[in-house]
Amino acid sequence: MTSPHLETALTPVTLLTGFLGSGKTTVLNQLVRQPTLARTLVIINEFGEIGLDHLLMSRVADDNMIEMSSGCLCCTIRGDLVETLRDAHWRYQVGGEPRFDRVVIETTGVADPAPIIHTLMSVGAIARRYRLDGVVATIDLTSAEATLDAQPEAVKQAAMADCLLLTKRDLVDAEQAAALEQRLQRINPAARRLEARHGQVAAADILGLGLFSTNAKIPDVARWLNEEAYAQAHDPHASHSHHGHAHDVNRHDDHIQSFAILVDEPIPDAMLDAWLDLLLAMCGQDMLRIKGILNVRGRTQPIAIHGVQHLFYPPIELPGWTSEDQRSKLVFITRDVPRTVIEETLEAFLATWPD
Ligand SMILES: Nc1nc2c(ncn2[C@@H]2O[C@H](COP(=O)(O)OP(=O)(O)OP(=O)(O)O)[C@@H](O)[C@H]2O)c(=O)[nH]1
Secondary structure, eight states, rough: OOOOOOTTTTTEEEEEEETTTTTHHHHHHHTSGGGGGGTTEEEESOOOOOOOSOOOEEEOSOOOEOOOTTTOOGGGGEHHHHHHHHHHHHTTTTTTTSSSSSSEEOTTTTTTTHHHHHHHOOOOHTTTTTTEEEEEEETTTTTTTHHHHHHHHHHHHHHHOOOOOOOOOOOOHHHHHHHHHHHHHHHHHHHTEOOOOOOOBHHHHSSOOSSTTTTTOOOOOOHHHOHHHHHHOOOOSSGGGGGGGOTTTTTTTGGGEEEEEEEOBBBOOHHHHHHHHHHHHHHHHEEEHHHHHHHHEEEOOEEEEEEEEEEEOOEEEEEEEEEEEEEEEEEEEEEEEOHHHHHHHHHHHHSSSOO
């Protein structure tokens, strides 16, 4: 594990994803009018006409991508996005002071959020200035059932989001909305779900989704980890009969699993690295999201970890434990990686790791 550090000085970045026509631009147009987002750089990650009128807006092409040497597709980073973010601090400044203190990136409809998250995490010049605040996904209530059935990418977007914005509520009945909410609850139990009618959503509700909420020095760990939500999530392989779907092993959501794991004893630092390395080497592509608050042996303060697929943010040392419960807690959203694989490898490492 590299040296843990606090990252409150970094510029927060919100990623706005969601399928074609699901209401991203409508939401963004409402958001940028709110005073909370007055000093926001909006980056649109696509070509085409955007009906958005914002002071600080930059457009990047979606086809300019740099493949990392590993050749790994999920690491294909966006060249234009890297350039835009890197140059923004001098491009958008007055007298040496940046004109923005927050970034919102709107992705194209079919974009996998992972490469953009990876760009933020792994490109040095970017990772030194920015931190991911959260991933917000618009979900079109009129078409989401069909989109989730047809498109594994849509399921991945929903599974990776910190906040799901349900749009077009005026066009569906209560039963349809409730059925979709149940489905989303199963795909991503910890994400906040909000309705955005005609794009209306309070900026404050979609900001501060990361470990550090806006301007707070003390991280809100319980909200960030939200492990109770995983405890309540039910088995994705249980019956889906509640909204008329017969059990279908090929249904994309059935591949998504979410669960929390608690570890009673402090974990040796090197063991943690070795175990995570093994998991990520075996199934990194399918570890959609990992978050954890860890009790690391020999440390009095907890360490927060956050990974997306096979990449991890630098671990963050937290000011201290906020409750009596000092067990390590890890939450996972995976694709076809069952809880038993995580538990059994962890137990094997703990049992055999030399003191
Ligand atoms: N009735 C209704 N229409 C909505 C709502 N939200 C968005 N729309 C409409 O849905 C259409 C698509 O919305 P956009 O905001 O352009 O969607 P988008 O996700 O940005 O679309 P792309 O950029 O093409 O992927 C527009 O005609 C919006 O006016 C809503 O809550 N209710």
